Amino acid sequence: MAGGSGTRLWPVSRKKEPKQVKPFFDNETLLQKSFKRLRKGFPLKDVYISSNINQKKFIKQQLLNFPEKQLILEPIRKDTAAAIGYFSLILSLKDPKAIIATINSDQYISDVKKYLKFLKLSQKVVEKYPKKILLIGINPTYPETGYGYIKLGEKIKTNLVKALFQVEKFVEKPDLATAKHYLTKWNYLWNPAIFVFRVDYLLELFKKYLPKQYNIFQKIKKIILTKKNGKLIKKEFEKIKPISIDYGIIEKTKNLLCLPADFGWADVGHWRTVKDILSKRDGDNVIKGKYLGLESNGNLAYSYSNKLITTIGVKNMIIIETHDAILVCPKDKAQDVKKIVEKLKKKGLTEYL
Numbered sequence: 001m002a003g004g005s006g007t008r009l010w011p012v013s014r015k016k017e018p019k020q021v022k023p024f025f026d027n028e029t030l031l032q033k034s035f036k037r038l039r040k041g042f043p044l045k046d047v048y049i050s051s052n053i054n055q056k057k058f059i060k061q062q063l064l065n066f067p068e069k070q071l072i073l074e075p076i077r078k079d080t081a082a083a084i085g086y087f088s089l090i091l092s093l094k095d096p097k098a099i100i101a102t103i104n105s106d107q108y109i110s111d112v113k114k115y116l117k118f119l120k121l122s123q124k125v126v127e128k129y130p131k132k133i134l135l136i137g138i139n140p141t142y143p144e145t146g147y148g149y150i151k152l153g154e155k156i157k158t159n160l161v162k163a164l165f166q167v168e169k170f171v172e173k174p175d176l177a178t179a180k181h182y183l184t185k186w187n188y189l190w191n192p193a194i195f196v197f198r199v200d201y202l203l204e205l206f207k208k209y210l211p212k213q214y215n216i217f218q219k220i221k222k223i224i225l226t227k228k229n230g231k232l233i234k235k236e237f238e239k240i241k242p243i244s245i246d247y248g249i250i251e252k253t254k255n256l257l258c259l260p261a262d263f264g265w266a267d268v269g270h271w272r273t274v275k276d277i278l279s280k281r282d283g284d285n286v287i288k289g290k291y292l293g294l295e296s297n298g299n300l301a302y303s304y305s306n307k308l309i310t311t312i313g314v315k316n317m318i319i320i321e322t323h324d325a326i327l328v329c330p331k332d333k334a335q336d337v338k339k340i341v342e343k344l345k346k347k348g349l350t351e352y353l
């Protein structure tokens with residue numbers, strides 16, 4: 001899934017060029033890294049990319065020779081339920097019993113071998129339980145307040161995997177005290193939004209919980225099968241009311257399983273994550289481009305336009321410089337960068353979005 005906006009990684013991530021098509025750790029973009037990671041465990045024919053029509057140019061530039069028929073592009077962004085429903089519909093036309101794993105292109109994975117192993121295990125689980133949606137849950141390593149959590153319920157008896165649980169409930173972005181409490185419990189896991197399901201079952205859930213979207217998808221299905229003009233698909237998409245897959249379906253259905261995993265996952269959602277991934281110690285400066293500092297530590301300083309960044313006595317700050325904008329904020333305020341983007345919208349400063 002490569003259609004997000006990435007507002008918390010402004011000013012590098014922009015509306016026309018969002019975070020997934022930008023480099024943050026080296027010269028490879030998040031999209032390129034995700035694709036290469038999956039190709040180590042799966043054949044090219046099994047990898048599809050879901051995005052929106054505005055990102056087609058970047059995807060084709062960054063993933064040369066990627067099959068056009070495996071690029072599923074929404075005409076308009078309508079949140080994750082529409083995105084997942086749309087590519088599920090298209091893949092159901094090829095194989096209604098196909099098993100899909102949704103992978104976000106902005107994930108960081110440190111142990112790729114283990115990651116691929118868990119994806120393949122999840123396929124076996126869904127083959128055994130086709131009327132369930134499987135979530136992969138990540139054992140938390142620190143009290144993160146920016147992630148959603150999965151609370152595990154009853155353990156399932158199975159010889160397919162070491163541990164498999166019913167999902168009891170979800171908790172969305174707890175405060176610090178609550179996150180610290182969760183860290184002391186075995187049954188609270190990070191939710192990386194890796195959903196694994198059989199495509200015909202997911203469409204059943206759309207029919208049950210999002211019937212209006214389901215009916216629109218049925219009209220789109222007829223358009224696809226009769227090979228009519230793509231403008232008709234856009235016309236139907238315009239009728240979709242945006243909602244996330246989490247609120248629209250995942251949190252409503254009871255048929256959820258969770259496979260606990262640990263493969264060094266992080267959501268590259270804001271600048272602090274970039275800093276934490278690249279730092280060996282908290283006090284390290286992480287630099288991209290030209291930088292000179294005195295009595296400065298714990299900073300992330302990125303110059304994307306090759307200007308020299310200099311600091312004196314600056315600690316634990318994020319300093320991001322592009323050709324037309326500069327961001328400066330404390331590391332622990334990284335989540336709030338999206339508020340700057342909202343303010344730019346309100347003030348009509350669209351050239352910076």
